[in-house]
Amino acid sequence: MSKTRLESILPLSPLQEGLLFHALYDEQSPDVYVVQLALQFEGDLDTERLRSAADAVLKRHANLRASFRQRRQQEGQPVQLIAADVKAPWRLVDLRDHEEEERTAVLERVVAEDKARRFDMARPPLLRFTLFRQADERFVLLLTAHHILLDGWSMPILMRELFEMYGSGGDDARLPRVAPYREYLTWLAARDRETGKAAWAGALSGLEEPCRLAPTGAVEGAARPEKITRLVPAELTEALQERARSRGLTMNTLVQGAWGLLLGALTGRDDVVFGTTVSGRPPELPGIESMVGLFI
Template identity: 30%
Template sequence: LDGFLAALQQVVDRHDIYRTGVMWEGLPEPVQVVRRRAVVPVTEATLTDGGNPAAELIAIAGRWMDVRRAPLLRVYVAAEPGSERWVALVQVHHLLQDHTASEVVLSEVAALMTGRGDTLPVPLPFRDFVAQARLGVSRAEHEEYFAQLLRDVTEPTLPFGLADARGDGTGAQQARVMVDDSLAERVRERARGLGVSPATLFHVAWARVLAVLAGRSDVVFGTVLLGRMNAGVGAERIPGPFMNTLPVRMDVADTDVVGAVRAMQAQLAGLLVHEHAPLALAQAASDVPTSVPLFTALFNYRHSNRVRSDAPQSGDTRPGGVAGMRVLLGEDRTNYPLAVSVDDLGVGFGLTTGVVAPGDPELVCDLMQTAVESLVTALEEAPRTPLRAVEVLAPTGRERVLVEWNDTDRVVPEETVVGLFERQVARDPGAVAVEQGGVGVSY
């Protein structure tokens, strides 16, 4: 453990991004401040005998981090009662690190712990990439692009009615499924036939599902961009916040399936040019008030060598091949109340959904699988099928919604809804009848 902590501090010393804090108070815009020295805070905690070490450390550490203080990385350690094992929780803010960066960090920690630190490449200054991101495309060009995309959007897209985009992810429930192998093969074959990536098809399927969950045909959602595509030489081995979230828009009532795929392909290609644009700038280009989120659903298509899990996996290996260490748990959190991730495993696909109540993660996974299959079938057999006709409910789900939930073969009181309403008013005239945004309206 001591060797791991020492190596982690050396990684922070090597990379300026890990000595970063973000300041905004009293400034015209947020700025990145890099310290010459930033010590990784290490807190020793005490665990209960027989408890869950990972869950306890997470509870002790909490979810929030002060982004003004560098480094945006902290460690909590504890001796496991009844054993000689130590457990360490490493928390890193996503402002510093994406999945690629985490692999870079673990490989450097492994090299330093095994005496191979002299083989590590000279770290590249992250400020070079900051300059490229800020100077590559002008703010005016960003504003023009997003104005064309969003200028007539007046309402946010809120699946399940979820409007809070400032949470910490603690209330989200997760579900994971693997896409059927035969369907995965069909997705890749149809994508090749259309000259697009599988990511494009999954984005279209998600737009169709989101339209159902939000109860609107014209939807906007956030898509995660890698940010390293045009970052220059060395970007693949530099830690840092290359990734970005930007809006995608699709009107599912205004196109057929082939047109939707072509439009999505063009839109995703356009986003790559603006992959470093601030999300606040994109939202300002719409007519949605700045006090309201433009969207509360996040979509992330990512290439992965395995489906991520929040539970220990028998296949987990020691981080970086360091003897005496193994990964017990790894989890990502987001402020968005609904997040859907597609793991491209090279052959198959995994779906991961996290959503807060009243959303149902298993339902979202089911809807996505059905939509993907229905979309691929339409592309194969009837390319001019309207996108709005792509099914999102499997036969069992349709039976439940259309038949079981509409079974009215039962005795009801011989009284109207208005009459029931009047009786309630008589019982409690001051009771709240309608509540919206914390404001109640009495009868």
């Protein structure tokens, strides 16, 4: 990337540093941090207008134009390079000539192939759009992105802005002012990291090893996350909700407590540690609720 096309150079958040490490550590295995969002909709759609709206969203959010590299002159410190002008990669897949069953099979295959295709972390943007046309007025829009760019909270913000841009022909006058992701990075830089490390060291004092449920090296290479869904009977749900209310707890706290007890039973320990993601959006930062980026 030439310097004339470079808008700025920014540091990475700690989680971005971690995801970049995983992306570069083993470039032959699947990247489990490639995420997807698919939207189904019907109506009279101007596909080129939607494509232009995708470009407008990238123009609006500078951090979506980021690439990630090691900065050699600073002992390999990673940086994100914000390109001044990047178009959204766009692909149109017309399925109207296929029978319904074949149409579904092709769509599922293309979605899976797109998820398996790794991003080059040094080439922006680390996202791409695929629009499937299933019928004259029936579509599926697929966004495939690297998690290093944005989190789950950001996805609906991005989609809402995309269709707002589509409706306005690329004019963002009706959208709120962009709260740049770099403001969050500035806020992070002002934090006292040593105090944070000391707080966590105290909280984890006495913990000698992780709580592993499987032997080390049980799985070779990266393993893609899977989702398992189980329906809980209505009677049990009501009982759990009543138990949580009677103890002044949220349902999430109840579930996390149950998970902790299960870990203890499986590992034979009464002191266990596990983690869960939180939004990571500091409420004292203006506009944080509408920022697009990685905060978890």
